[in-house]
Amino acid sequence: MMCPKPRGVLSEWVFDLLRELPERDAWRPGAAPTADGQEDAAIALWALHELSYGGFEDVDDRAEWEPAVLAVRRDLEDELESRLRERWAAYPSRTTPSPEEVPAALEALVAEDDGPSLADLVRRTADRDQVLELLRQRSVYHLKESDPATWVVPRLPVRAKAALMELQYDEYGDGDPNRLHSHMFARGLTAVGLRPEYGAYVDDALLETLEMNNAVSLLGLHRRLRGAAMGHLAAFEMTSSLPSRKMVQGLERLELGGAMAAYYDEHVEADAIHEQLALRDICGTLAEDEPDQSEDILFGAFTALDQECRFATRMLEVWDVAS
Amino acid sequence: MTPPPREPEERIEHPDLVVVPDGPLLVRGAASIQDAEGRVHEVVRPVVALCRCDKSSRLPWCDGTHKVIPR
Numbered sequence A: 001m002m003c004p005k006p007r008g009v010l011s012e013w014v015f016d017l018l019r020e021l022p023e024r025d026a027w028r029p030g031a032a033p034t035a036d037g038q039e040d041a042a043i044a045l046w047a048l049h050e051l052s053y054g055g056f057e058d059v060d061d062r063a064e065w066e067p068a069v070l071a072v073r074r075d076l077e078d079e080l081e082s083r084l085r086e087r088w089a090a091y092p093s094r095t096t097p098s099p100e101e102v103p104a105a106l107e108a109l110v111a112e113d114d115g116p117s118l119a120d121l122v123r124r125t126a127d128r129d130q131v132l133e134l135l136r137q138r139s140v141y142h143l144k145e146s147d148p149a150t151w152v153v154p155r156l157p158v159r160a161k162a163a164l165m166e167l168q169y170d171e172y173g174d175g176d177p178n179r180l181h182s183h184m185f186a187r188g189l190t191a192v193g194l195r196p197e198y199g200a201y202v203d204d205a206l207l208e209t210l211e212m213n214n215a216v217s218l219l220g221l222h223r224r225l226r227g228a229a230m231g232h233l234a235a236f237e238m239t240s241s242l243p244s245r246k247m248v249q250g251l252e253r254l255e256l257g258g259a260m261a262a263y264y265d266e267h268v269e270a271d272a273i274h275e276q277l278a279l280r281d282i283c284g285t286l287a288e289d290e291p292d293q294s295e296d297i298l299f300g301a302f303t304a305l306d307q308e309c310r311f312a313t314r315m316l317e318v319w320d321v322a323s
Numbered sequence B: 001m002t003p004p005p006r007e008p009e010e011r012i013e014h015p016d017l018v019v020v021p022d023g024p025l026l027v028r029g030a031a032s033i034q035d036a037e038g039r040v041h042e043v044v045r046p047v048v049a050l051c052r053c054d055k056s057s058r059l060p061w062c063d064g065t066h067k068v069i070p071r
């Protein structure tokens, strides 16, 4: 993958810097320009995080740990994290559970979630173009599905670590590359006539798609945020099996079944298991073993739900459907 | 700040069968499961969730439907 298209002065500045490294490695680039807006900042941060996943063909791999690059990344991450925390602080039913109450509090948070359901529309009324647009947006994350949570493994206490591995093993296909979830999604993209390469649709990614990806990378990359990363994982898994079933029905209705339906079909069954592991064995034991993580677990879960709600609301605008 | 390490425990409980309250039965380490119709399903995952509410669309597995059943 090549660096994405810049969306303003900041991302242009960042991508120029990335492409010119390491020739400019002794160079002190000075302060980065102020972003032209949220999309400019979001695509810049998305690319900076990408250095820790697959990198770019036109960027030297050493850029990932270049101090000048890390300095920009940190400013953008601080800005994103404070925005996410402000949203959580403003959430009316926000709770601060004791460690034992964490699983129940997560269930309550998910039960209260009343964001629009894109899967419902896919099942009933969305047309082919609308579904393809949704899949293009989803591809930005699904092609690296589960990877951000893997970074958290070495940072967890014994019980949560074993449980996360039990879950991730299944995400990664139980040893069978054909069942690796991100690979199943890539095959699904090909089957519906879309491009399967990693990052193929980043230039089309909506602000909400980018922010959703940046948030999960932020939580996965920082040990400090391990509780939030696991809360995010739990909320994601807890809101997956029923919508995945609707996705299967919708894809079949539109004759887009086959490999793409197989991807969602796998999630119906897998995520009904994963949600139990994530809720009790990962988040529950993490809260017991490291009580100071309890609130962040909820913060992470809220963030996952809130980002999906923002994304769904935006997709409805794109689809021109009133919510 | 890093929390102080926990005392290593002798043996951490890790049951093979776990009943989830108002949810499925988690089964660890099974190779195959026979459903109520007598069909045998091969198990490829380390853990599976068997439906206990009988409302799943893909019995014998849980598909999350139990969450939308009024209790």
Ligand code: FES
Residues within 6 Å of the ligand: B022, B023, B024, B025, B050, B051, B052, B053, B054, B055, B056, B061, B062, B063, B064, B065, B066, B067
């Ligand atoms: S127990 Fe989950 S669907 Fe029946």
